[in-house]
Amino acid sequence: MTKSTFVNGVDRQKLFGTIEAIKANASTANFQFRLFNQWVSGGENRSRVDDYRGADEEMRHSRPFFLINDQPNVLMSGDIAPNPVEYLLHALAGCLTTALVYHAAAQGIEVGSVTTRFEGDLDLRGFLGLSHEVRRGCKAIRAVFTIVAECSEAKKRELIEIAQKHSPVFDMVTNGVPVTCTLAQSRMQTAA
Amino acid sequence: MTKSTFVNGVDRQKLFGTIEAIKANASTANFQFRLFNQWVSGGENRSRVDDYRGADEEMRHSRPFFLINDQPNVLMSGDIAPNPVEYLLHALAGCLTTALVYHAAAQGIEVGSVTTRFEGDLDLRGFLGLSHEVRRGCKAIRAVFTIVAECSEAKKRELIEIAQKHSPVFDMVTNGVPVTCTLAQSRMQTAA
Numbered sequence: 001m002t003k004s005t006f007v008n009g010v011d012r013q014k015l016f017g018t019i020e021a022i023k024a025n026a027s028t029a030n031f032q033f034r035l036f037n038q039w040v041s042g043g044e045n046r047s048r049v050d051d052y053r054g055a056d057e058e059m060r061h062s063r064p065f066f067l068i069n070d071q072p073n074v075l076m077s078g079d080i081a082p083n084p085v086e087y088l089l090h091a092l093a094g095c096l097t098t099a100l101v102y103h104a105a106a107q108g109i110e111v112g113s114v115t116t117r118f119e120g121d122l123d124l125r126g127f128l129g130l131s132h133e134v135r136r137g138c139k140a141i142r143a144v145f146t147i148v149a150e151c152s153e154a155k156k157r158e159l160i161e162i163a164q165k166h167s168p169v170f171d172m173v174t175n176g177v178p179v180t181c182t183l184a185q186s187r188m189q190t191a192a
Numbered sequence: 193m194t195k196s197t198f199v200n201g202v203d204r205q206k207l208f209g210t211i212e213a214i215k216a217n218a219s220t221a222n223f224q225f226r227l228f229n230q231w232v233s234g235g236e237n238r239s240r241v242d243d244y245r246g247a248d249e250e251m252r253h254s255r256p257f258f259l260i261n262d263q264p265n266v267l268m269s270g271d272i273a274p275n276p277v278e279y280l281l282h283a284l285a286g287c288l289t290t291a292l293v294y295h296a297a298a299q300g301i302e303v304g305s306v307t308t309r310f311e312g313d314l315d316l317r318g319f320l321g322l323s324h325e326v327r328r329g330c331k332a333i334r335a336v337f338t339i340v341a342e343c344s345e346a347k348k349r350e351l352i353e354i355a356q357k358h359s360p361v362f363d364m365v366t367n368g369v370p371v372t373c374t375l376a377q378s379r380m381q382t383a384a
Binding site for chain 2: 010011023028034044061067071076087094096115117120131142166170183184
């Protein structure tokens with residue numbers, strides 16, 4: 001390799017090793033991410049992220065992570081944390097950025113900085129069930145990237161294309177995923 | 193009203209007032225959520241959530257909120273925070289729960305507790321660009337709800353249906369949203 005093994009903070013040796021391992025055994029590519037959420041009151045609820053499945057093994061994060069959803073006062077809650085739509089934008093921003101930076105590293109392109117600005121337009125009539133013509137989610141999301149890197153504007157645009165082409169969250173948010181919601185088997189439950 | 197104004201921590205008077213205000217002037221329903229994200233290194237990047245537009249006004253959260261994305265070691269980063277796919281599950285869990293609890297409050301149904309368990313299956317070959325047959329995002333997401341409330345199992349299932357029907361994030365994740373990604377106008381940028 002002509003580049004140092006770390007580019008953009010990504011260990012290229014490990015990245016190429018992962019790619020070889022998956023080429024040799026596709027089941028290593030199967031991941032399952034999990035989350036446990038508990039309602040608190042009004043628009044407040046909390047999630048715990050801990051175990052996941054990856055590379056054919058049960059795994060655990062370095063520690064459990066706790067996340068809080070809330071709604072602003074104008075949406076009738078205490079405004080102690082971002083709301084779910086803002087978390088969706090955070091997921092989207094993070095995944096596109098990671099896809100951009102990892103694929104740039106694979107190509108040996110050193111990136112100095114990436115900053116993004118996201119906006120999503122939401123008509124509350126959907127959530128409230130006040131209109132059948134209005135969708136419940138955002139009708140559009142816009143992202144503007146500012147990239148500092150030793151490459152041309154054209155190459156920066158290409159990196160943004162590569163990010164969109166490979167980001168799992170971008171795929172889910174733009175193309176949709178089947179989500180199945182069920183009620184747990186009935187038995188006596190104690191309130192937490 | 194036969195119920196106290198607060199049900200499930202939701203101020204029903206304020207909720208019904210909001211509905212009346214929107215019926216009188218639909219533009220009050222227009223919200224815009226925003227996020228600023230900055231790459232740190234590898235799979236780590238950080239978001240700031242602060243201002244938004246709501247009810248025809250520029251608004252600001254009670255304080256700015258900061259969120260961190262990272263990736264576990266097996267995905268070549270430092271594992272200091274959840275990853276974007278886990279944040280997507282958090283957004284989905286939070287939005288479905290809030291839709292369930294608010295609509296239950298509107299109907300006067302008191303909910304004791306709501307807990308959910310989410311799982312999303314991801315094949316990493318999509319992210320790595322190793323297969324054209326594999327999608328980049330999760331192929332499926334499953335959610336299991338445990339609800340404690342003074343109502344029948346059938347009513348609990350109905351609440352889960354109502355949540356899916358009204359949740360903005362559920363709509364976006366299942367049906368997809370157009371996301372436009374552009375490069376900021378070129379000018380000298382300094383690395384952060």
